[in-house]
Amino acid sequence: MGNNRICLIFLFVCLCMFLAGCWDAIDLEDRGFIAGVAVDSAEEQGAKGTFELTNQFVVPAGLSNESSGGGGKAYRNLSQTGESLYEINADISRQANRTTTTEHLQIVIIAKDLVERSGVFMDLIDVFLRQQAMRRGIVVAIASENAKELFEVEPEHEKVPSKYLSELLENPVNPETVKPLQVGKIQEALLNRNSFTVPQLSVLTNTSANYEGVAVLKGDTSQLVGTLTGEEVKGMNFITGEEIEGSMKAEVDGKMATFSILEGGSTITLKNKDKNNLQFQVDIEVDAQLAEYLGDKDIYKKKHLQEFEKVMEEKIKNIAENTVKKVKDEFQTDVLTFGNHVRMHHYELWQEVKNDWDFGENYFADSDVTIQVNADLREPGNIIQVKKDGEGE
Amino acid sequence: MSTFKYGDEKITDRDIMVAIPSMAIAIGIIVFPRYLAEKTTASDGWVAVILGGTLAVLITWAVAKLAANFPNQSFLSYSSYLVSKPVAVVMTLLFSFQGILLTAFELAAISDISHQYLFDRTPIEMVSLTFLLVVVYAVSGSRAGLFRLNMMFLPIILITTGLLVFLSIGYIEKDNLLPVFKTDFRGYAQGTLDSALSYTGIGILFFYISLVRHPKKTSGMAAFGMSWAVILYTIIYLTCIAVFGEQSTANIRFPLIELAKSVEVPGGFLERLESVFFVIWIMAIFNTTAMAFDVAVMAINSVFPKVKKLNIIFTLSPIVFFISMIPQKYMEIGKLGDWVGYYGWGMTGTTAIVLWVMYKVKGAKQSGK
Numbered sequence: 057m058g059n060n061r062i063c064l065i066f067l068f069v070c071l072c073m074f075l076a077g078c079w080d081a082i083d084l085e086d087r088g089f090i091a092g093v094a095v096d097s098a099e100e101q102g103a104k105g106t107f108e109l110t111n112q113f114v115v116p117a118g119l120s121n122e123s124s125g126g127g128g129k130a131y132r133n134l135s136q137t138g139e140s141l142y143e144i145n146a147d148i149s150r151q152a153n154r155t156t157t158t159e160h161l162q163i164v165i166i167a168k169d170l171v172e173r174s175g176v177f178m179d180l181i182d183v184f185l186r187q188q189a190m191r192r193g194i195v196v197a198i199a200s201e202n203a204k205e206l207f208e209v210e211p212e213h214e215k216v217p218s219k220y221l222s223e224l225l226e227n228p229v230n231p232e233t234v235k236p237l238q239v240g241k242i243q244e245a246l247l248n249r250n251s252f253t254v255p256q257l258s259v260l261t262n263t264s265a266n267y268e269g270v271a272v273l274k275g276d277t278s279q280l281v282g283t284l285t286g287e288e289v290k291g292m293n294f295i296t297g298e299e300i301e302g303s304m305k306a307e308v309d310g311k312m313a314t315f316s317i318l319e320g321g322s323t324i325t326l327k328n329k330d331k332n333n334l335q336f337q338v339d340i341e342v343d344a345q346l347a348e349y350l351g352d353k354d355i356y357k358k359k360h361l362q363e364f365e366k367v368m369e370e371k372i373k374n375i376a377e378n379t380v381k382k383v384k385d386e387f388q389t390d391v392l393t394f395g396n397h398v399r400m401h402h403y404e405l406w407q408e409v410k411n412d413w414d415f416g417e418n419y420f421a422d423s424d425v426t427i428q429v430n431a432d433l434r435e436p437g438n439i440i441q442v443k444k445d446g447e448g449e
Numbered sequence: 450m451s452t453f454k455y456g457d458e459k460i461t462d463r464d465i466m467v468a469i470p471s472m473a474i475a476i477g478i479i480v481f482p483r484y485l486a487e488k489t490t491a492s493d494g495w496v497a498v499i500l501g502g503t504l505a506v507l508i509t510w511a512v513a514k515l516a517a518n519f520p521n522q523s524f525l526s527y528s529s530y531l532v533s534k535p536v537a538v539v540m541t542l543l544f545s546f547q548g549i550l551l552t553a554f555e556l557a558a559i560s561d562i563s564h565q566y567l568f569d570r571t572p573i574e575m576v577s578l579t580f581l582l583v584v585v586y587a588v589s590g591s592r593a594g595l596f597r598l599n600m601m602f603l604p605i606i607l608i609t610t611g612l613l614v615f616l617s618i619g620y621i622e623k624d625n626l627l628p629v630f631k632t633d634f635r636g637y638a639q640g641t642l643d644s645a646l647s648y649t650g651i652g653i654l655f656f657y658i659s660l661v662r663h664p665k666k667t668s669g670m671a672a673f674g675m676s677w678a679v680i681l682y683t684i685i686y687l688t689c690i691a692v693f694g695e696q697s698t699a700n701i702r703f704p705l706i707e708l709a710k711s712v713e714v715p716g717g718f719l720e721r722l723e724s725v726f727f728v729i730w731i732m733a734i735f736n737t738t739a740m741a742f743d744v745a746v747m748a749i750n751s752v753f754p755k756v757k758k759l760n761i762i763f764t765l766s767p768i769v770f771f772i773s774m775i776p777q778k779y780m781e782i783g784k785l786g787d788w789v790g791y792y793g794w795g796m797t798g799t800t801a802i803v804l805w806v807m808y809k810v811k812g813a814k815q816s817g818k
Contacts, residue, residue, distance in 0.1 A: 188569075191711060192711040193711055238711075240697070240707075240711060244694045248694070396624055399628070400627035400628050403490075
């Protein structure tokens, strides 16, 4: 009896040792947290189909405040070249003397010259979706020149460039940008062979990056066919009805007026079912506020109000039509969600055209788009005018 | 080692009502959106979930109603009366085998998934063994205790899954839900079959209802409990489709886990919420596994009433562990899951029909015994 008890106690003491153990324990200090990944082409240095992968690690010591010691850089960029991104990552891990951890990866930047080749973009994205530690919320951007140079941009307010870049993609409320694009959304688009847009960044100065515009990628090959910038992006947003809020400049009687668009939306309708000449109509609704006006019209007069609204409508129509022209006639790539509209509301027709939508036969390029705008000037702002009415009414 | 006793091992209607969804919510909930999205268009899969669910609810009701006609009698005793003793023994052993298979499958699947996402360097056998030991511990105690555990875990499971759906609202794209009702008949039929298969373990009712003291209302309660699982499945399916779209859902290995991984609590405070959900799912799967194992033990015990329960458990556990180690690759685990599903449904369906027919022929004269 007593013997038994001693045996049990001994067993429990032995088992206690296992309690503290964990097969998978890696101390926090031994982990290398990757905040960003940049992919460049490495063809000048090596054979075809090789990439240069740059991982940006967070250096926790550099993140602490000046007062509590530390200082120095808060990041560390390491690059390697190879054919498989996963293998390159293993090489970098050796170089970094840390176990790389991608759980906090925020941004992936891919150089434009890689995306210009057919099919490369999809191959590159695969690993970011397949790896278990990757989250579908990782944002993706394209670098106009060299992707890894963006990781050397050191803004004053943020210590880790990747964090700055991902915030740059997520934050701005500006009609010339699009919603941040996550890897999960890319998988959706590629599986459906929907064309999509990717934000395009470039280095502006040592301390800031520039949101250049959005790159247009074909859904079937994931090849980059062109870039929309400035007002072209605005036109795209007017047509898709997303991210409309922001400023818009127009001229009223030769005097500049800037409108701040408060809210808006769009509806797409399909007018006929002749697949060789589909006719889409886009109705855009916009509510705006007058933000800046250099003229002297009294906007409390109804006819002036109507004049302002008319100017806005024409301007929006103009912007949207330019975008349609560029996207439909030049790129022949549907990033304006017309295909999605057909899929949602005319499914039988979509079954007929989906394999030749904006590739192959390209029914999209053969379609016609008409645009109608209805703009409301809801708020005049705080004041009515600064200058006296020139007309003397 | 002393075992705790909660009164006299009797349970109530409400325990059955909770046990049914606890049993149904298992590995299936993590993978079923993928199977369904493959076969149906856009959001149409919900029709299949509901149809399959209605089937499951009906069978649940039928099984519970039948068992409730023989209050406080074990499966072996009333089936012996209905279809003669030897057939009843074979049926009981087949049910026990189903319990063993289901336990082994859940064990294999949970170790595989946690090996993938949580412990990639711990040997898979180690994870399996630890899980099995905890299940064995639960089963060797009081049966009523197991039901109390269900009662404790199920609300947590339902609330956290509800929370996950709530947090996904920000990621929903309503475009993914359209168009509606474009699936052909074949798609619906296959989808219904698939979703019905993921409602596992209705067979436990044959055994557990004998523990209910006054089983008059039990059949209604059991069917009601099953409908919770159906509602939960429908909501999860629609959320997956709305967030990922039909094509992506069909191409993600574990859609529900990916859903948990994509959700972030606003504010960047909790970036990796999936660890919380993992804990909850492991609890759900633990409940299923423990009950499946318990039913296997109970069935064998009814055939060999002289053998001690603990001896049966210690004989079965190595067998379960061995079966769970047979499938090595992800394909084989999926195959095992399919078989377990077909076997369970076949077994439960056939038994229910045969016993009902015999019951109608013979009547329930012995029920007062």
